[in-house]
Amino acid sequence: MGEEVVKNLILLGGVGSRLWPLSRKLMPKQFLKLFNKKSLFQLTVERNKFITDNFMIISNIDQYFIALDQLEEINELNIPFLLEEIGKNTAPAIAFAALESTKEEILFITPSDHLIKDIDKYKKAVKEAKDLAEQGYLVTFGINPTEPNIGYGYIEAENNDVLHFHEKPDESTAKEYLKKGNFYWNSGMFMCKAGVFLEELQKYSPEVYEEVLKSYKKRQKINDNQIRLKEMKTIPDISIDYAIMEKSDKIKVVKAEFEWNDVGSFDNLIDEIESKEAIEIDSKNNFYYSDKLIATIGIEDLIVIDTPDALLISKKGETQKVKDIVNKLKKEKKELTEIHTIVHRPWGTYEALINDNGYKIKRIIVKPGKRLSLQKHFHRSEHWIVVSGTAEVQVGEKIYLVRPNESTYIKMAEVHRLNNPGKIPVVLIEAQVGEYTGEDDIVRLEDDFERDLK
């Protein structure tokens, strides 16, 4: 046999809730296009193209369509997805991917939401890890700490050998680690043969192994690029660190020399992107993110994150506490942690412009070749004005085209569907008129895959 092929497994779980209000449950951190109009996910794929052409992505269903969109934007159309019914942390996710691979295949397991710079040093570290993986080791990547960060787990190492994994330390312990010099941040990247991973999982976490295997047998292959994983409820929720790394004797560590940022908080993020310009009077050292004009007087060291429905203002150095805000909101105003005013759907996006008594105005954008499900509403009529693209509209049995600068009307309770048969997006303005315009007044008359996703 020749040199083994590396397969990059990209893990798409997680929300990155400490980047709220930018990140939401349905628009997680890895998809935010903050880096020269690219997302961390897109940058991850582009970076790993230097390593391999063999990708696999494991994702939940909420994130699948955003990921597909963003892959299309960078011309990656054929990456296979494993779609999890429920997120169950990294150990089960990697196990599914290992089961979908040959035993000798080397998995390069990476998060999708980190920034890495200096591609040559990155390739060098990956090469070193690959050599160790080929010898049958489970390889982690240790990041040289630049500060006594209390947000990461640490790997205590001697050359390539792991002495201990350490959980997130307190501040004085973190300072000690930094002084000692042989403690590394646990980056969440791993490399190993698929077969080795499964053997070690079976050995150290047999229950996880068995439950994943049971679920894997019920998988549903939708097409070459899409496998849906089912009956996942009984699988334990456990990370690769707990399930294997802290127990196995086949662990090695590679020390990364590249620049690494997990963009875990706004304090991290603002190292990487530029502030919006503001009119500042007696103000300094602030970071601003907003679509609107910002003016400040007498403030310093603040981070201001302004979105259409929520405004965050934080002292620098304290943005870890955003998670406390998100936890509070989950109880009081859950929807603010889940969606943005712009909502992404498999067929495109919609955005409520006005939601008032008796009427609601939306801008709807349908992607080329996509359509909404056949549906009807009991409490509202809908007026559609196409402002760009050409829509195909079905109302009852009739199907007709609505061109730019044309409009149509759907009476209450009429069955209808919106379709974009063209090559450019359909942009339309929808005016809903009725006593009740809630999103739940919708009867879908089709039992298709997309329906399940709404």
Added chain:
Amino acid sequence: MGEEVVKNLILLGGVGSRLWPLSRKLMPKQFLKLFNKKSLFQLTVERNKFITDNFMIISNIDQYFIALDQLEEINELNIPFLLEEIGKNTAPAIAFAALESTKEEILFITPSDHLIKDIDKYKKAVKEAKDLAEQGYLVTFGINPTEPNIGYGYIEAENNDVLHFHEKPDESTAKEYLKKGNFYWNSGMFMCKAGVFLEELQKYSPEVYEEVLKSYKKRQKINDNQIRLKEMKTIPDISIDYAIMEKSDKIKVVKAEFEWNDVGSFDNLIDEIESKEAIEIDSKNNFYYSDKLIATIGIEDLIVIDTPDALLISKKGETQKVKDIVNKLKKEKKELTEIHTIVHRPWGTYEALINDNGYKIKRIIVKPGKRLSLQKHFHRSEHWIVVSGTAEVQVGEKIYLVRPNESTYIKMAEVHRLNNPGKIPVVLIEAQVGEYTGEDDIVRLEDDFERDLK
């Protein structure tokens, strides 16, 4: 002759630019409904109803229709207006009102943008001033200073006699004034006979008197409640203080014991209204104004004012500097100092919801009995969807009704008009589609009064 009637002259000039971004040139401070949904202007009228039923308002044309709207809301339908072509400060404004009055009429001249509490003490001060005005004096109202404020002029007094007017002092001088005890804030309220005012103006500022008189002769009486003042360009821009008060020997001062707030800055405003609730982590003593959710971490003593197109964050105690921001903006982004995203028009309001390439979406609200001018556009078609009320639409020679949940369409270059013949507001969504959707693509085909006001 019996007791003289007091006429309350309300001065409506000024923008209150230190309350930007809430106040704008076309939505000045006195019209902001911040006080239990009432404006300072409405509160001024309601308060002065305890003094008199005889009102007169002097205003510029921009502010006239907002004032009319707000008067209608408090059921004051018959107050006469003097409409100035150009704002020329208080001396000319009062002179016009004096010319419109009998010589013996007592003018109670008040700004429209102050808050006053304790109506009994207010009435008492006004009664005292009236007695002096009846004796032929020009009476000012001195406010007992509660702090060494550097934002006001001071009146040095001995009983009812004015010893000196002093300009805005520096901080140490202001502290001295406070200690001395016979220095009062100049409130901008005055009382005097119309004839006495004109005599003193002619005596001490004869040029102002002559120019006002010349302009007054060209006035145009539109109806019983509306006189338009014209040819004002050559009138000097001068305050009553400079033109008369600092020169005349007929000045008296009445010491006010009521609570008074000129709401001149956000530091003043936040004493009077409640902050929006926010999710605060390690934050305290902040004031928030916003339509959206606000969350903060580790901040204190800040004032946060969030509007749809501009966000202001200021340290408490420094909000006087908002004027520096407004001055900068006037050079760089003038429109942000002039209009809000909701624009008030004589016939109602409009609000741009989206302004994108090739189309623009607006919500238009037309008041009952009002109509827009007959017009056409060269570069856009318009789709109108009525969501509330009944609109009468003229397109070319055809006139027809558009009911709630109905729509209509106006082709590019077609002459059209929107009218609300009904008893409730017409709310409609307008989708403009065309290569160019600027507000200046409008040809008005009618030469009516409202046209001049656009």
